[in-house]
Amino acid sequence: xxxxxxxxxxxxxxxxxxxxxxxxxxxxxxxxxxxxxxxxxxxxxxxxxxxxxxxxxxxxxxxxxxxxxxxxxxxxxxxxxxxxxxxxxxxxxxxxxxxxxxxxxxxxxxxxxxxxxxxxxxxxxxxxxx
Amino acid sequence: xxxxxxxxxxxxxxxxxxxxxxxxxxxxxxxxxxxxxxxxxxxxxxxxxxxxxxxxxxxxxxxx
Numbered sequence: 632x633x634x635x636x637x638x639x640x641x642x643x644x645x646x647x648x649x650x651x652x653x654x655x656x657x658x659x660x661x662x663x664x665x666x667x668x669x670x671x672x673x674x675x676x677x678x679x680x681x682x683x684x685x686x687x688x689x690x691x692x693x694x695x696x697x698x699x700x701x702x703x704x705x706x707x708x709x710x711x712x713x714x715x716x717x718x719x720x721x722x723x724x725x726x727x728x729x730x731x732x733x734x735x736x737x738x739x740x741x742x743x744x745x746x747x748x749x750x751x752x753x754x755x756x757x758x759x760x761x
Numbered sequence: 762x763x764x765x766x767x768x769x770x771x772x773x774x775x776x777x778x779x780x781x782x783x784x785x786x787x788x789x790x791x792x793x794x795x796x797x798x799x800x801x802x803x804x805x806x807x808x809x810x811x812x813x814x815x816x817x818x819x820x821x822x823x824x825x
Contacts, residue, residue, distance in 0.1 A: 632785070698785070698786040698787050698790050699786065699790065699801065699802050699805065700786070700787070700789065700790040700793055700799050701787065701789075701790075703799070759798070760793050760798050760799050761789050761792070761793060761798075
């Protein structure tokens with residue numbers, strides 16, 4: 632079981648790194664490598680989307696190998712993150728719509744918020760149960 | 762829920778790691794159960810009962 636988990640963790644790490652790399656390529660490629668090609672830009676975005684799907688699948692497979700306590704820790708952290716992102720995301724959007732923030736809202740901030748919230752929620756849960 | 766898993770495990774001469782391996786959970790889960798921070802699922806409780814040769818009610822004590 633431990634060996635299976637180690638392999639699955641490595642697989643997830645590989646897909647995550649590939650996804651980040653293809654995201655960077657889709658973001659900066661049109662600017663630095665192929666000068667707004669009408670074929671390469673949508674192709675790079677499509678590849679990034681497919682790799683993202685495979686990354687999610689690898690994460691799901693790793694989740695299946697977790698035991699009941701680990702699942703509880705992650706599910707509670709996910710639930711908190713989902714709720715917090717919905718509330719903060721809509722507030723952020725409202726602030727932008729009403730011109731109460733001095734910059735345009737970016738989805739990147741929300742993704743960063745989600746990641747940080749999830750890590751904090753997981754750390755709190757680990758402290759509570761472990 | 763109160764329990765005496767730790768005592769039963771020691772009676773069997775098992776470490777947390779060994780019990781975890783037999784039951785099919787992580788060592789941290791066994792530790793959390795023994796510290797009464799986490800109540801296991803029914804399948805896990807039944808596996809423990811089978812291993813300890815006793816009933817679930819004899820080592821998990823429900824308090825309202």
